[in-house]
Amino acid sequence: MTLFQDKEECGLHPDIVVYNILIDGLCRAGCIKDARELFYSFPSKRFQPNVFTYSIMINGLCKEGLLSEANMLLKKMEGSGCSPDGCTYNIIVQGFLRKNETLMAMQLLQEMVEKGFSANLGTVSLLLDLSSNSGLDQSVLEMLNKFL
Known part of the structure; x- marks a missing residue:
């Protein structure tokens, strides 16, 4: 510096x-x-x-x-x-997912998709890990089905 x-x-x-x-x-x-x-x-x-x-x-x-x-x-x-851009959204969604802030992550994911961007492999992997560990409630799982 x-x-x-x-x-x-x-x-x-x-x-x-x-x-x-x-x-x-x-x-x-x-x-x-x-x-x-x-x-x-x-x-x-x-x-x-x-x-x-x-x-x-x-x-x-x-x-x-x-x-x-x-x-x-x-x-x-x-x-x-x-x-x-899509990269920016994936970064912040992953940040929220890593801290188990799923509601905010899903809101940002929805915003991202509405703007025409899609989840990258890292974001999808985190979402799948959370869903398989029962870390997501039913309403979030339903929303997740829309994105995958």
């Missing part, structure tokens, strides 16, 4: 791809605070986060168990004119 800051001070201005890589690395290293700080510094750098930036940050938040913040970021994403 210090090297990156030194480069900025020397007048080198990285593009959005470099920032995405850095945010992803910080999230993977468990430095969510630093990733969040960098993400929210975008306006001062005259950058607009793109779908990849949002997806990376949502993924990092989900991995840290910060699901409500991840969901708020998803809503902020939509409000800023950056539409989530």
